[in-house]
Amino acid sequence: MLEVSRIRTERDVVANGLKKRGWSEEALKVLDEVIVADDARKIVQTENDGLLSQRNTISKEIGQLFKSGQIDAANEAKSKVEVLKEKISENEKLLSDCISTINDHLFTIPNVPNFKVPDGLTEDDNLLVKDWTAELPQLAESAIPHWDLAKKYDILDFELGVKITGAGFPVFKKQGARLQRALINFFLDEAIAEGYEEIVPPLLVNAASAMGTGSLPDKEGQMYYMEKDDLYLIPTAEIPVTNILRNEIVKEDQFPFKYTAYTPCFRREAGSYGSDVKGLNRVHQFDKIEIVQVQHPSKSHDTLDQMVAYVEGLLNKLELPYRILRLCGGDLTFASALTYDFEVYSAAQKKWLEVSSVSNFETFQSNRLKLRFKDENGKSQFAHTLNGSALALARIIAALLENNQTDQGIVIPEVLRRYTGFDMIK
RNA sequence: GGAGAAUUGGCCGAGUGGCUUAAGGCGCACGCUUGGAAAGCGUGUAUACCUCAAAAGGGUAUCGAGGGUUCGAAUCCCUCAUUCUCCGCCA
Structure with missing residues (x-):
């Protein structure tokens, strides 16, 4: 399948290639849908990676707190993570939706014909x-x-x-x-x-x-x-x-x-x-x-x-x-x-x-x-x-x-x- | 088909919930050393994605695969795959 990065950077080449295969302008919209879905994916992933990072940090602190006997502080930290976890699982759902949208689209897009490929449909x-x-x-x-x-x-x-x-x-x-x-x-x-x-x-x-x-x-x-x-x-x-x-x-x-x-x-x-x-x-x-x-x-x-x-x-x-x-x-x-x-x-x-x-x-x-x-x-x-x-x-x-x-x-x-x-x- | 054991980085291998940022070794690359080599010493050595104009840097995920429990999983639980041993069947 095509790489998303190629659809981004060589959209015209890709589009012209697909036209050679008989794709209509209407059908080519899938290229933009891929890019939109990939943009969304990046936003969600960036946010989610940040949340995961916070969770990892706090979890380490909890370990330290338990070790030093600060049970109350540890429990307080735990409840903080609870909130993070909820957001993380929402984000992960979103992320997997984006990825499957991208893949579903990519599976429908054939290869871009080489420049040597002659025009024509039959x-x-x-x-x-x-x-x-x-x-x-x-x-x-x-x-x-x-x-x-x-x-x-x-x-x-x-x-x-x-x-x-x-x-x-x-x-x-x-x-x-x-x-x-x-x-x-x-x-x-x-x-x-x-x-x-x-x-x-x-x-x-x-x-x-x-x-x-x-x-x-x-x-x-x-x-x-x-x-x-x-x-x-x-x-x-x-x-x-x-x-x-x-x-x-x-x-x-x-x-x-x-x-x-x-x-x-x-x-x-x-x-x-x-x-x-x-x-x-x-x-x-x-x-x-x-x-x-x-x-x-x-x-x-x-x-x-x-x-x-x-x-x-x-x-x-x-x-x-x-x-x-x-x-x-x-x-x-x-x-x-x-x-x-x-x-x-x-x-x-x-x-x-x-x-x-x-x-x-x-x-x-x-x-x-x-x-x-x-x-x-x-x-x-x-x-x-x-x-x-x-x-x-x-x-x-x-x-x-x-x-x-x-x-x-x-x-x-x-x-x-x-x-x-x-x-x-x- | 049945029973049991196992699967950790390029390879070997340690690791029974936080001190792992996956120990140690081998291999590989570069450097030092040498007349040259070996040995020795030092440094480095996975993949993908995100962030960044780029580089540097930072972040996330990955310990057979996928789920789950947990604040936190290589480690506990479930499902599956593969490998090995024994039994059964068989060209």
């Missing part, structure tokens, strides 16, 4: 920063979408998933299962070679962790929730991995922290429907390799560019047609300051599928996480957090199956063959 306004200029795959007349290929080669079974669990939980089989495992290993090995530290995190997280990344309260309805244990199934490894550094003050020379993790991801996808959900295009459970970095604020945007280049390299190695979009203000997720989406062309569906989203959250997450570092002046500052999918499997598989289909079978990209152990799905 996905049509996203900036195409890199288009696919080569020819798109030309498939034979007989080409079919991946859900039909799944049946033809018996590598992926949607109905079986329905039987075992429900819609959106596909079952991978035979060469399909091995392709899945090959991709996981390939992506992890690539990330490790790039200097990322491999993590195997918990797949269930507590509310504090989900709050830390901004997943709560924003995405409450999109996460599976275990009521009995008060835990959430992760929609992305971003949550457990970024929370490694929650409540930490790191040393400047430790930057950058680079983590990678393979995890299944669980998403309720409430409200999704239509042709977008067909096959592997949108499922409740999918596998993803995530990369996470924690970086010094002055370097985080270079880091973002590096992460984008890294993801691009993966798609090149897989020989998939892709394009890169810089998301516009309206399409940016709640916590992000700048996001690049990667889309892969799935030739039989003739569709671009989102396979990666690489974002810089600047201090939005670290403020919630209390993830700080000491700068050269010895002052605490919030670090910048970044993450990206590298990559999300389900849609990569959809594109691979469709684009690489031939009369002889589905061709496995060169780089994956040492992982799959076969070069063709037949």
Whole structure:
């Protein structure tokens, strides 16, 4: 979330940023409400700290008086404190009201978009920063979408998933299962070679962790929730991995922290429907390799560019047609300051599928996480957090199956063959 | 799942209601000392917020978390979390 101090000192920057996200002047009033509530908080706190100080002083005196046997004077002092205590408890109620007002407001305010974020409110306004200029795959007349290929080669079974669990939980089989495992290993090995530290995190997280990344309260309805244990199934490894550094003050020379993790991801996808959900295009459970970095604020945007280049390299190695979009203000997720989406062309569906989203959250997450570092002046500052999918499997598989289909079978990209152990799905 | 014990600063550890402004040690930083190092000596060494134009200074809170009792809580009470030991179950 945003810092109150930033809303105070850079109100115009914040306001203009929120306008980029489609906020009206009316909605922007919440910024002033935050400041008003914070002003009130300071007044109450200043007064209350004074009262607490008085109470502490008198209490010490009472101790002395009792020790020296001046019982009457001690009792008199006690009654003085009684009065103070009443005011203190009133003030504390006021103080906690102010703080919850401030927080309630702050939770509704998304991150301020970076200056590079293009104007616009819909996905049509996203900036195409890199288009696919080569020819798109030309498939034979007989080409079919991946859900039909799944049946033809018996590598992926949607109905079986329905039987075992429900819609959106596909079952991978035979060469399909091995392709899945090959991709996981390939992506992890690539990330490790790039200097990322491999993590195997918990797949269930507590509310504090989900709050830390901004997943709560924003995405409450999109996460599976275990009521009995008060835990959430992760929609992305971003949550457990970024929370490694929650409540930490790191040393400047430790930057950058680079983590990678393979995890299944669980998403309720409430409200999704239509042709977008067909096959592997949108499922409740999918596998993803995530990369996470924690970086010094002055370097985080270079880091973002590096992460984008890294993801691009993966798609090149897989020989998939892709394009890169810089998301516009309206399409940016709640916590992000700048996001690049990667889309892969799935030739039989003739569709671009989102396979990666690489974002810089600047201090939005670290403020919630209390993830700080000491700068050269010895002052605490919030670090910048970044993450990206590298990559999300389900849609990569959809594109691979469709684009690489031939009369002889589905061709496995060169780089994956040492992982799959076969070069063709037949 | 049941029973018991525990949780104090970066780490170890003392602390059963006021003499704690959390002892002492280790570590770390700086200084003195030294030809150089070690040892020794000295000084400093948490976080957040409030106050202050800023710095200095002052104030408040935090001893696993949250409540409570009390004039006053690391210390007493309640709830929860975590760790350890034993029992049960188990891949």
